[in-house]
Amino acid sequence: MIVPNFEHQQHAHCESGVTANLLNYYKVPISEPMAFGIGAGLFFGHLPFLKINGTPGTTFRTWPGAIFKRVTQRLGITMHTEKFRTPEKAMEALDRALENHIPVGMQTSVFYLPYLPEAFRFHFNAHNLVVYGKEGNEYLVSDPVMEVATRISAEDLAKARFAKGAPEPRGFMYYVIDAPKKTDYEKAVQQGIKQTCFMMMSPPIPWFGNKAIFLLANKIKNYPKKLTQRKASLYLGNIIRMQEEIGTGGAGFRYLYAAFLQEAAEMMKRDDLQQYASELTKIGDDWRNFAYHAARQMKNRQTDLVSFDELSDLLRKCGDEEKAFFKKMEHIKW
Amino acid sequence: MNVNEVPQDPLHYKERDQLKKKMYAVDNNGKYTGVSSVGWEAENAATKQAWDEVEQSLAETEAKVKAGEMSPLAYFMEKNLMDLPLLAKYAGKWQWQVKKHLKPEGFAKLSPDMLQRYAQIFNISVDTLTSFGK
Structure with a gap:
């Protein structure tokens, strides 16, 4: 059983990519940047006390699942979502949906996806993909980070859907039940932009939003004093990976969000949004510059204080620019 | 860009x-x-470094297993990029229980069923698990 006419498209990021691929199948035309922007995917967070594999957590995006939920809500799409107690039940439900020619999105762990390069396969449990068919013992997979559609054995998929550890997928799957004939993109875009500004500027705590960039900058300044060389390098490496290694489209989703602003500018015929897009592109370049120098520092493993001070300043620059950017964008008149 | x-x-x-x-x-x-x-060079360096760290730490654990300080379970846990909380979840045990199994003395007392369960988690045979480091 194969869902006819399901089209696989490669995207930068798994969740916005799955959203775009699924909605396009239901004739709700949407690009990845649009899905990312409407879903208010852009964010920043740094949690020094939440250690993942021994390094503090840093994120450039909102929490898993939020993009998809917001996009479908804002575009008035009715979804079916379900979690399961056992792999058997989860796989049965998947087969039933496929028999009815429904492409199914689901949450998986990248550790159990053999088609991905081993270099990427850590225990990350919030990877999204679409299954759009089954042939024999194999499922047909549209994984947005892959160039072409691929296949996975039933055993591996079951493992990936029932990986342990936070966030536990427990077979979580979702599909479209009903999509409206006409959707109000402009309103959804406005809601998305407003929410992103709010999430970046309003949190009164230091770990989330724009403030967290300065928190991280302060921490980096102190790395040579507080950490061993090995740890300092690992911490820096983790920031670079969150910013560039996982599918972010470059500069920790900043380019992807700029692409969204540009598309919104064209759709709504607003030059100011185009201005914002160009500005964010420049900010993205500064993030790349930070990552470039962080990688050099990481490889050299020198604990000379000047470099870490400079790195901290490079990051602070990104923080200052984004602060001005979101403060201005908050006050857009619609 | x-x-x-x-x-x-x-x-x-x-x-x-x-x-x-x-x-x-x-x-x-x-x-x-x-x-x-x-x-990208910067990203590649970070990827490589994360794996180097895994491998360095795995080599250290392997040496400890061979020296009889830790059990083979500790080696395969790390080889599968797991830590104690995650392995405990997969095994359906408390962390303090799994912690005991990471020591040779605790590992020696494991029932065949429990050995089978661990082997299954790592997708290896019981024999591969128990004979490692000998």
Whole structure:
């Protein structure tokens, strides 16, 4: 059983990519940047006390699942979502949906996806993909980070859907039940932009939003004093990976969000949004510059204080620019 | 970032260069477009470093297993990139229980059923698990 006419498209990021691929199948035309922007995917967070594999957590995006939920809500799409107690039940439900020619999105762990390069396969449990068919013992997979559609054995998929550890997928799957004939993109875009500004500027705590960039900058300044060389390098490496290694489209989703602003500018015929897009592109370049120098520092493993001070300043620059950017964008008149 | 500035630095390590990612960059008319990229030096260095750390730590654990300070379970846990909380979840045990099994004395007392369960988690045979480091 194969869902006819399901089209696989490669995207930068798994969740916005799955959203775009699924909605396009239901004739709700949407690009990845649009899905990312409407879903208010852009964010920043740094949690020094939440250690993942021994390094503090840093994120450039909102929490898993939020993009998809917001996009479908804002575009008035009715979804079916379900979690399961056992792999058997989860796989049965998947087969039933496929028999009815429904492409199914689901949450998986990248550790159990053999088609991905081993270099990427850590225990990350919030990877999204679409299954759009089954042939024999194999499922047909549209994984947005892959160039072409691929296949996975039933055993591996079951493992990936029932990986342990936070966030536990427990077979979580979702599909479209009903999509409206006409959707109000402009309103959804406005809601998305407003929410992103709010999430970046309003949190009164230091770990989330724009403030967290300065928190991280302060921490980096102190790395040579507080950490061993090995740890300092690992911490820096983790920031670079969150910013560039996982599918972010470059500069920790900043380019992807700029692409969204540009598309919104064209759709709504607003030059100011185009201005914002160009500005964010420049900010993205500064993030790349930070990552470039962080990688050099990481490889050299020198604990000379000047470099870490400079790195901290490079990051602070990104923080200052984004602060001005979101403060201005908050006050857009619609 | 301009379209012609998108880096194409391959990393020949653990199939990394097998996957080209989609990047977003600006073309000559200032329009955003998707560009396929095999990788970037900075990102590659971070990827490689994360794995180097895994391998260094795994080698240390292997030595400890061979010296009889830790059980083979500790080795396979790390080989599968797991830590104690995660392995405990997979095994359906409390962390303090699994912690005992990470020591040779606790490991020696494991029932055949429990050994089978651990072997299954790591996708290896019981024999591979118990004979490691001997």
